Amino acid sequence: MALTPAQLSQWEEEGYLVLPSFFSQAETKEMLDRTHALLSSFDPTTHPLTRFTTAADGPNAHVGDEYFLNSGDKIRFFLEPGAVTPATATEPARLNVPADRSVNKIGHALLLDPVFGKYTLGDRMTEVAKSLGAHKSARVLQSMVICKQPRIGGEVPCHNxxxxxxxxxxxxxxxxxxxxxxxxxxxxxxxxxxxxKTARISSRFVRASGGGTTFEPVPCVKPNEEDWDALPGWKEAPCTAGTMVLIHGSVMHRSPPNPSNRTRIIYTFHMVDGECVYDEKNWLQPTPEMPFAKLF
Ligand SMILES: O=C(O)CCC(=O)C(=O)O
Structure with missing residues (x-):
């Protein structure tokens, strides 16, 4: 499915593009069923209880343990911060919700799963990515499901x-x-x-030299001064199951916590151009066993 000229000009103007019904109901159900099967297989007794923490959880709160940093070529489970009661002097950390309701995201190489793999690297995706014209050679990375669990589903703060x-x-x-x-x-x-069009990529999320993760300035790029969150013009993008949204790497976006009684399960992956230099400090690194998959 090649994008139309009208879609491409919207992409250029707005930095994102909503494609309703990109996947059929049956295809969407197949991915959702697979997500539920993965959630059912999650065994917290053999898990480090790594939570997916972000800037929303406090300054320097970003997740960065070994389980996270080495997940780029695996299917691993990251928990909602609100699903874990922290350890005390006498009690170990423990889940305070059922295991399948504790998971914030499953990643970061979900395309290793045959169901997600076939849709991620399928012909339709290749055609869209080619027609977008953003990449000479698109490489896929960071494929994951985000669950945004009922009542405890965490905020994704403003970022690009x-x-x-x-x-x-x-x-x-x-x-x-x-x-x-x-x-x-x-x-x-x-x-x-x-x-x-205006946000500069002036900082990057990297592996810290002493372990963990941190944000580091990009050399020679003037830092942004805008308080993006507070600017007028934010637009919500509600959508039905099966919709695909393309997101430009510089566009500011966010999602709030989920106080409702329903999950908000999505699948996402990213593409970068194989002809650009992938930063060796990035938190997510390709491995010899699993280089980033080539879409085209
Ligand atoms: O799904 C969400 O709530 C946020 C996803 C997101 O920001 C991203 O994948 O870049």
């Missing part, structure tokens, strides 16, 4: 994706697929349309 998957020059594009209806009530995405 090239900060987290830095290449020189920046080239990240997100493919975000709703496996359930996403509404303002269960935490749909919001965008600041056009911000990709």
């Amino acid at each position: 994706d090239s900060t987290f998957l830095y290449t020189d020059p920046p080239s990240a594009v997100g493919c975000w697929i709703a496996l359930e209806d996403c509404t303002p009530q269960n935490g749909c995405l919001s965008f600041l349309p056009g911000s990709h």
